Amino acid sequence: MEFLRVMAQVWSKYSHLFLHGLWMTVYMGLLTVAISTVTGSILALLRRCTFKPLQWLVTAYVEIIRGTPILLQLYFFYFMLPGWLPFLELSEFACVLVACCVNSTAYVCEIVRAGIQAVDNGQTEAARSLGLNSTQTMIHIVIPQAVKNILPALCNEFIAIVKETSLASTFFIGELMTQFKTINGITYRVLEPLTIVGIIYFLLTFILSKLIALLERRLNASER
Amino acid sequence: MLVSANGKEIIRVEDLHKSFGSLHVLKGVTEHISKGEVVSVIGPSGGGKSTFLRCLNLLEVPNSGHIYFNDVDITAKNVDINIHRQKMGMVFQHFNVFNNLTVGKNITLAPVLLKKKTQAEADEMCKELLNRVGLLDKIDQFPKKLSGGQKQRLAIVRALAMEPEVMLFDEPTSALDPEMVGEVLFVIKDLVKSGMTTVIVTHEMGFAKEISDRVFFMDGGIIAEKGTPDEVFNHPQNPRTKEFLSKVLY
Numbered sequence: 001m002e003f004l005r006v007m008a009q010v011w012s013k014y015s016h017l018f019l020h021g022l023w024m025t026v027y028m029g030l031l032t033v034a035i036s037t038v039t040g041s042i043l044a045l046l047r048r049c050t051f052k053p054l055q056w057l058v059t060a061y062v063e064i065i066r067g068t069p070i071l072l073q074l075y076f077f078y079f080m081l082p083g084w085l086p087f088l089e090l091s092e093f094a095c096v097l098v099a100c101c102v103n104s105t106a107y108v109c110e111i112v113r114a115g116i117q118a119v120d121n122g123q124t125e126a127a128r129s130l131g132l133n134s135t136q137t138m139i140h141i142v143i144p145q146a147v148k149n150i151l152p153a154l155c156n157e158f159i160a161i162v163k164e165t166s167l168a169s170t171f172f173i174g175e176l177m178t179q180f181k182t183i184n185g186i187t188y189r190v191l192e193p194l195t196i197v198g199i200i201y202f203l204l205t206f207i208l209s210k211l212i213a214l215l216e217r218r219l220n221a222s223e224r
Numbered sequence: 225m226l227v228s229a230n231g232k233e234i235i236r237v238e239d240l241h242k243s244f245g246s247l248h249v250l251k252g253v254t255e256h257i258s259k260g261e262v263v264s265v266i267g268p269s270g271g272g273k274s275t276f277l278r279c280l281n282l283l284e285v286p287n288s289g290h291i292y293f294n295d296v297d298i299t300a301k302n303v304d305i306n307i308h309r310q311k312m313g314m315v316f317q318h319f320n321v322f323n324n325l326t327v328g329k330n331i332t333l334a335p336v337l338l339k340k341k342t343q344a345e346a347d348e349m350c351k352e353l354l355n356r357v358g359l360l361d362k363i364d365q366f367p368k369k370l371s372g373g374q375k376q377r378l379a380i381v382r383a384l385a386m387e388p389e390v391m392l393f394d395e396p397t398s399a400l401d402p403e404m405v406g407e408v409l410f411v412i413k414d415l416v417k418s419g420m421t422t423v424i425v426t427h428e429m430g431f432a433k434e435i436s437d438r439v440f441f442m443d444g445g446i447i448a449e450k451g452t453p454d455e456v457f458n459h460p461q462n463p464r465t466k467e468f469l470s471k472v473l474y
Contacts, residue, residue: 126379130382140337
């Protein structure tokens with residue numbers, strides 16, 4: 001009972017911090033996925049081009065990013081980026097965002113690649129046999145079908161990113177986990193604020209995954 | 225039927241070779257097909273029938289040899305194959321109708337996109353074609369709702385919408401339920417009657433015998449025997465042809 005009472009107290013007193021943290025988490029997640037959807041798609045298309053060195057470069061990028069921890073990447077960009085690009089006067093938030101995007105781009109690249117590959121090759125052959133060139137085939141036949149494979153996976157990537165932004169609290173950029181640290185510092189309580197943050201994360205991802213399930217059903221329902 | 229075979233040569237193939245890795249599938253095919261001619265390609269699986277057909281519009285790029293379409297060497301480096309493919313309709317074993325487009329759009333996409341027709345002209349022709357194969361009521365549906373036979377009929381008129389000079393059929397009835405084979409063969413027969421130059425890879429021996437001007441028996445990557453249906457089916461010379469026919473014509 002004591003636990004619930006303290007939790008209620010913490011919530012009523014610091015709800016604005018939690019909500020701000022929630023907003024920052026969602027904001028960062030959305031920005032990251034929006035940016036890396038574009039960059040990841042470009043990389044996926046570059047990976048398909050016939051110029052070999054470009055393919056290798058993209059493959060190396062994807063493998064390196066997927067093969068190293070995101071926390072390491074966060075440190076790397078947080079400390080290196082301001083030195084490399086001093087004229088931009090990047091904020092801490094910007095550095096963390098870049099790290100998240102660089103990380104997410106690699107995963108999105110794989111999602112898009114898999115989505116395109118999953119489209120039956122017969123669709124391409126049929127389009128080419130009618131005289132469409134490869135670009136027209138991609139635009140009118142392959143990509144519209146690939147999007148259906150890609151969208152749900154992209155939303156899952158968003159959920160993953162929402163959770164991964166918690167690592168960015170290392171640099172106190174104001175998302176949910178940072179708020180926990182702040183409140184923990186003020187109140188010296190661990191369990192109660194942590195539980196609240198946990199519930200917020202859970203509700204957020206739970207609702208998102210339900211929405212994705214709905215979206216998937218909708219996508220399958222069309223064309224029927 | 226053989227009258228048409230005296231027509232102008234539309235496809236000529238010279239010493240065609242194709243390998244997939246270490247697998248040598250086509251081992252030097254030299255042949256020609258005349259305008260208006262109907263050619264069936266029969267033979268055992270792995271004999272190179274489909275590969276031969278797919279080489280004709282360069283869905284498979286041959287390792288060596290030449291393919292002439294209307295006297296143009298389409299295997300030459302500087303040739304824009306997309307232009308020539310517009311004149312060669314292809315129908316696949318697995319239909320390959322565009323799943324993301326309605327039945328109508330399946331047909332009008334290519335003619336409109338490749339500027340052969342305006343949307344209005346294409347829509348008009350689309351209705352005519354669908355009516356011809358009994359699918360007019362499906363025009364706004366997605367292919368998911370169609371049966372195999374309906375999909376294949378759609379695939380045939382999709383190819384016809386480009387007004388091709390030759391139609392290539394790659395085992396068009398092999399993936400169909402038995403009760404749907406007839407409706408597809410009927411459409412092909414109709415097409416053949418209209419004088420369309422046709423190359424068809426098939427396992428439907430009776431059909432091949434009935435519609436063909438010439439039959440190629442392919443085995444081991446070469447055309448092992450060829451001739452009129454009567455010659456190939458009733459008086460085969462090659463022991464491999466005899467063996468194959470004895471297995472399929474029971």
